[in-house]
Amino acid sequence: MQPKVAAVGRALAHLKYIKHRPGEDREEGGRDMFDDREDDLNARAIRKAIRENQDSKVVVHKVTLAPEIDPEDQKAFTREVMKKLGRDKGLDLRWFGVEHRNTAHHHIHVVVMGKDKTGKDVRFDKKDYDRIKEYGDRYLERMHPFELERSRSDREERERQRIETRNRQREDARQERIRDGLELPWMHKKIIREQLLPYDEWKRLEKDRERGKIPPEEKAKRSRTEPEKESPYFNDTIDAAGKEWSKKNTLSELQELNQYLWDNQGERIDKPEYKKLVVWMKEKEAAARAPRAAESKENKERQEAQEASPAKEKERDFIEYQGKKYKKESSYEELKGLSDKLRNKKAERLPVDDYQKLRSWMENADRARWSGVLEKQIELSKKQYGREGAQKTAPQRVVNPLQEQVMANPVVGLFMQGAGVVNTLVSWVPLTDQRDRVKEAGDAMEEAKRDRHDQYVKPGRDPEARSKDQEAIDKLDKAIEENKRAQDKQKKKKKEKEEKRDKDGPFSRDHWGRW
Known part of the structure; x- marks a missing residue:
């Protein structure tokens, strides 16, 4: 040597x-x-x-x-x-x-x-x-336990202040764009998203991507872009959240960066850079799971046999965390609750594939919530302003002079006053109860759920109170599902009753259902 x-x-x-x-x-x-x-x-x-x-x-x-x-x-x-x-x-x-x-x-x-x-x-x-x-x-x-704890607290406080400063600068820049007319403060971003790409169209594109079908506009974009040269590993970095990140960072640091990018939309990076971040996390997760020694010959042969077999293991369609399963069909509140749990630094982390799956499900549920929101709001506004306009433009009552002279008679006035009282009392008597009590109960529970959710997402809320809010939301979800089943059962009975009445013949009963 x-x-x-x-x-x-x-x-x-x-x-x-x-x-x-x-x-x-x-x-x-x-x-x-x-x-x-x-x-x-x-x-x-x-x-x-x-x-x-x-x-x-x-x-x-x-x-x-x-x-x-x-x-x-x-x-x-x-x-x-x-x-x-x-x-x-x-x-x-x-x-x-x-x-x-x-x-x-x-x-x-x-x-x-x-x-x-x-x-x-x-x-x-x-x-x-x-x-x-x-x-x-x-x-x-x-x-040095006390000095170390104080130092860690100071470091977390400095990081919190740094994030607050960045958020404040971003908000100042947004207000400046509003003053310059480059951004509309009254238009919700999710409403704009729904208008630019409606939920039904977005869902169709997502299904095409799952099947491996690439939309034409993405094909054209890929054909125009030239393949970028890969950087050497020592120059392979990502600039995000005001810092420089590389493969040398730990898995927990990269996971925290991933969470930060999802929570702060204005800080998100380009798609190629984000794909690079995901690849780094997957490699580190695989390294943590795999043994340090090389795989034995038997393991390699077993892996080759699995790859050669046509029947592949079906992809798991749920996420299990702390004994509870979450699916694509879960409500937005349930998925958001899981995301809030994972945001805690001491919480058990999900694999990056499950984490990406959770984010995809949350986006789907969020888009479904805002589907057609503009049309619904327009209809509500029409009804509201229509009622107000009708009240303002209603013609005033005109009294005939002869009628006014008759009403001036004390006897006639006393009689009309008594008739008015009787009319009021009669109007209070419900001849037939037309109210749908089951539907009203369901609407009340939906309103209670929205109120609970507003309290849950309120900034600065105590973790214990949030936990209670989540339990209440879960109970309300179950009650709403039971109410929906009761409504379906009620509609079914009503339909069967109408069908039975129609079978008696169109000439045997009048339109009031009488013989």
């Missing part, structure tokens, strides 16, 4: 940088270097060890420890982290570290030799860096 002269040079340059970088924390002769046993190592001995290690596969590994808070004893912190890492890897690591206090956030530079103390090669992968962060957090939770 050829000696790695360039790698040795870079390692020595890094050693010089971490020891002698300018800063208030640099003492005369450079910063102190320490390892798992000693607090003041000889830099000359370390340089000699690096040169002697030039025949190994990797000369040194560079690691930076940046804990959430500055531990009181950074050396003890570093020693515990590196000891646990070496124990998990089954190696007796040979390393040295340097503390840097020249920035607002203190950190430790650690250099790990390419071979451990027994001569075994040392390799690092992404999971090792995740372990390092985990071990550091455990140390801080044990040694």
